[in-house]
Amino acid sequence: MAKRTRRALVTGAGSGIGRAIATALVAAGYRVVLADIDDGSAKRLAAELGLSAFPLRLDVTDKAAVDGLLGAIPKAFQPIDVLVNNAGHDIGGRTRFDLGAADDWSSIIETNLAGTMRVTRAVLPQMVERNAGDIVNMSSISAIRLVPDMAAYTASKAGIRAFTDILRGDLAETAIRVTEILPGLTRTNIILKRHRGDRKLEKEYFERFRIALEPADIARSVLFALSQPSHMQIAQMFILPVNRW
Numbered sequence: 690m691a692k693r694t695r696r697a698l699v700t701g702a703g704s705g706i707g708r709a710i711a712t713a714l715v716a717a718g719y720r721v722v723l724a725d726i727d728d729g730s731a732k733r734l735a736a737e738l739g740l741s742a743f744p745l746r747l748d749v750t751d752k753a754a755v756d757g758l759l760g761a762i763p764k765a766f767q768p769i770d771v772l773v774n775n776a777g778h779d780i781g782g783r784t785r786f787d788l789g790a791a792d793d794w795s796s797i798i799e800t801n802l803a804g805t806m807r808v809t810r811a812v813l814p815q816m817v818e819r820n821a822g823d824i825v826n827m828s829s830i831s832a833i834r835l836v837p838d839m840a841a842y843t844a845s846k847a848g849i850r851a852f853t854d855i856l857r858g859d860l861a862e863t864a865i866r867v868t869e870i871l872p873g874l875t876r877t878n879i880i881l882k883r884h885r886g887d888r889k890l891e892k893e894y895f896e897r898f899r900i901a902l903e904p905a906d907i908a909r910s911v912l913f914a915l916s917q918p919s920h921m922q923i924a925q926m927f928i929l930p931v932n933r934w
Contacts (some may be wrong), residue, residue: 690759694718695704695718695719695720695770695771696719696720696721696722696766696767696768696770696771697711697714697716697719697720697721697722697726697770697771697772697773697777698709698722698762698769698771698772698773698776698808698812699721699722699723699724699773699921700705700724700725700747700749700773700776700804700808701725701732701775701776701777701806701913702721702722702723702724702725702731702734702775702777702828702847703725703727703729703730703731703733703877703899704727704730704874704877704905705875705879705904706775706827706875706877706904706908707725707773707776707859707876708734708869708897708904709731709903709904709905709907709908710773710775710907710908710911711723711734711738711742712734712738713757713905713908713909713911713912714771714912715738715739715741715742717912718821719741719771720741720742720743720765721738721741721742721743721766721813721821721909722742722743722745722762722766722769723735723738723742723743723744723745724745724747724749724758725744725745725747726732726746726747726748726749726776727746728744728746728929730747731744731745731746731873732744732762734847736764740787742802743762743763743765745761745762746864746916747776748764748806748853749776749804749807750777750796750799750800750803750807751808754789755804755807755808755811756811757926758808758817759811759812762891768813768815768816768819769812769816769822769823769869770815770821770823771822771823771825771915772808772812772816772822772823772824772825772930773825773827773911774804774805774809774824774825774826774827775810775827776800776804776808777797777800777804777827777845777879777884778796778800778801778803778883779797779839779841779842779882779883780793780796780797780842780880780883781794781796781883781885782797782798782838782839782842782875782883783795783838783839783883783884784828784838785837785838786838786840787824789840789841793841794840794841795841797841797842797845798841798844798845798848800845801845801848801849801872802844802845802846802848802849802852805826805849805852809824809826809856809924811863812824812924813865816863816865817860817863817865817881820863820864820865821864821865822865823865823868823869823914823915824853824856824864824865824866824867824868825868825869825911825914826849826852826853826867826868826869826870826917827870827872828846828849828850828869828870828871829842829846829850829871829872830871830873830927830929830933831843831846831847831849832846832849832862832871833847833871849869850869850871853867853868853869853925854869854932857922857924864919866914866919866922866923867922867924868873868911868914868922868923868924868925868926869925869926870910870911870914870926870928871925871926871927871928872902872906872907872928872929873902873927873928873930873933874895874898874900874901874902874930875876875901875902875903875904875906875907875930876895876901876902876903876904877904880894880904898930898932900931900932900933901912901929901933902928902929906928907928910926910928914926915927916918
């Protein structure tokens with residue numbers, strides 16, 4: 690009997706790390722749902738990847754949209770074998786907590802942490818029913834290495850780390866694998882968005898650290914975790930530029 694094509698759902702798939710992961714998954718033979726709040730970027734990527742990709746507009750903070758998530762995905766892209774929770778932002782970040790806007794801090798938590806939990810809750814019951822699946826949560830080195838002026842982002846990623854650990858424990862009697870990816874500085878548009886499109890600040894930021902990871906580096910790491918034997922899970926993976934510790 691021919692082996693069934695595996696299906697994946699990647700949030701924040703339209704750019705950066707999400708785009709790289711989705712592209713790598715399609716290259717590895719997956720059918721991939723490209724979920725992104727920017728449906729234009731998701732559609733452009735789907736046009737590049739062909740019939741193995743399905744673009745889907747998804748705001749992970751929208752309760753109704755996430756509750757109806759599985760109903761919006763074509764049957765050819767179900768069931769979801771792999772969920773990659775990658776959607777996130779740091780808009781307004783790198784600002785002292787009392788000087789930043791409360792709405793910015795709330796949005797970071799709602800997207801990065803609550804969005805991850807909400808999407809996982811929508812997809813997980815079918816995995817439990819099948820007793821199979823992989824959940825990959827995109828955390829950050831910020832979850833464990835505290836830096837001033839990053840209160841909301843750090844709290845969101847530390848929350849993802851705790852959530853991932855507890856979820857792994859909740860599912861310990863199942864065959865579902867749960868992986869946390871903790872990248873260091875990666876060359877994506879998160880810095881540009883953090884500074885609301887200020888390219889000068891983005892350029893200065895990356896120049897300060899000299900070396901940054903590329904999204905493809907993270908994608909290779911995700912595929913490594915997914916490619917392990919079914920009895921083995923990569924619980925956590927720290928990925929750093931060579932000049933960081």
